[in-house]
Amino acid sequence: MDKLRLFLGMPIVTDNYCKIKSPSIQSIAKIGEDKYNFYLSLVTFSKDDLIKAMFNPSFEEMQVIREHNDYDFLVSTPLLEEIINAFSFFVEGEVHFDGDIFFVDEIPFVSKDTYKDISKIIHELNGIQEKPKPKFRNARAERDYYRLQEMRSKYNKDESLSLKDICSILCNAEGNGITVFNIGDLTIYQVYEHFERLSVKESHRRMLKVWANGHLKEDVKLQDWLVKTKL
Known part of the structure; x- marks a missing residue:
């Protein structure tokens, strides 16, 4: 593939x-x-x-x-x-x-x-x-x-994000150029792949604040966002 x-x-x-x-x-x-x-x-x-x-x-x-x-x-x-x-x-x-x-x-x-x-x-x-x-x-x-x-x-209730929610999050994320006016042109694969990258990047950003304040445990590494996506 x-x-x-x-x-x-x-x-x-x-x-x-x-x-x-x-x-x-x-x-x-x-x-x-x-x-x-x-x-x-x-x-x-x-x-x-x-x-x-x-x-x-x-x-x-x-x-x-x-x-x-x-x-x-x-x-x-x-x-x-x-x-x-x-x-x-x-x-x-x-x-x-x-x-x-x-x-x-x-x-x-x-x-x-x-x-x-x-x-x-x-x-x-x-x-x-x-x-x-x-x-x-x-x-x-x-x-x-x-x-x-x-x-x-x-x-078990399904609490996963709907496709609408994922599109909304991408439209509101800063700096990616995705808006409500152009997200319809993306394929479903592109939307899920972009969302996965955004999730990894957001996790890195949050952990970075913890690391900068010295609250990250010694055995925990700071997660990088320049990594492979699963998709």
């Missing part, structure tokens, strides 16, 4: 010359953030998340669903048309499905053999660090893990 292309807002070109883009904030706003997240789940074939959100199945039903391949399962559901629409949002060209493979302008794009690779690319283009699926020693360990995850999602 060429991170420089992502930083400059350029699309990633696959081996067969299909272009996958990181959507701009303006394009996300046009369809709505909820639909963007829905599209993102579709093109990354996040079967479990989609089924839970749409149908609220029982734990036993989810266990049966998890036995099916993500790609095979989703393309065989009424969600297929939405998957085509979702891919159309993230690629340059016309998308269609021939019963087995997704094509972009008659070029093979996504299949059962390649969907995980495409999913990884789309995750990175959208500033998401993909988490590997856990491996379990036995069926009981798997059952206990998913039950624990369901309990956490039920009782």
